[in-house]
Amino acid sequence: MTDLELIAEVKKGSRSSQEILVRRHYKLVYSFLYRMMGDKELAKDLTQETFIKLLNNITKFQPSSDFKSWLLTVASNHAKDFLKSKAHKESQNTYELYENDDTRTVKSVSSIFEKNEKRKEMKRALETLPDFQREAILLKYYNEMKISEIAAVTNTSVPTVKSRLKQGLKKLEHYLKRGDLDEQHRNG
Template sequence: MFNLRKDEKLIEKALSGSQSSWITLVKRYEGLVYNYCLRMTFNSSDAMDLMQEVFLAVYRNLPAYRGDGKFKGWMMRIAANKTTDFLRARGRNPLHRADDVEEDSFHSHHSPENEYEAFADNRRIMAMLATLPEEQRLVVELKFFQHFTFEEISHQTGVAISTIKTRLYSALQKLKGQLEIQNVV
């Protein structure tokens, strides 16, 4: 609730021309938007480009933001739309191969052993997510990485809650099956 009020105040100041308020708003959400774009595109430079497009669109549309929902949700809807448009424009198949996951996307400041383990775990997770259809991957992203409720996901995507739950269940079953296969092999 506190962040919501803080966001509203920053938006109000940014609309009045305060550059520092806009920069504060961008800094607050740039990691969230970048990581979302990275998990959807599996490419750090594409994610960076998309993040810039998202914030440009947010800035241009800020006067149209009505404040009837959370700013974060409104902004992430723009991010989802920009990412979908990007994937369509590139003609990329949403079912990426594990090879598409960049090796330098995950950094850590721990020991080399811990860094390698974290890198390997993240790479496996990204590779497994890459096998999911785009609509299932989006639901997993919003539920587990963005911590949205089913109601927020429904509002964000325009899809019924029951359909979202079905997509999430199907995605989790596929991921579970992949984990079981990996643990056997």
């Protein structure tokens, strides 16, 4: 069944279609929220809450819309609401990139270490960005969304998304170059 067929069945009250729809898109939402929030347990909680919101508001979904974009909009708005909440302000979160390594392709311990170091370096670089720039970069490069889709998810204009991406990438480049120079000074 397609997403639209599942949604039509969910609107009629089908529990099995709800389960299929959630299972089909759980990883997408979880990985997006994990990258946004940096905490696995928090991402799991927010993912579950996102799907509850989604199912409670499924009647608002218009078949002419892109379901993936609508779903990520719900997830993005829920994450933003959480970041504004008292619960978030009282907690400290760490940020890790979602790992999706195929261990069969890893050739040696040194390559594992190198990949891990690069991942940690990128994690630290992403943490330096404002939330709105990090969100745009994650949607573009980790969720492979088009700029127009990102604009819809973030409720901004296409030029704003382009600006956020350009500024965010420039900051990442600066941060990563600075890290390379620091390492050269330590080793030099």
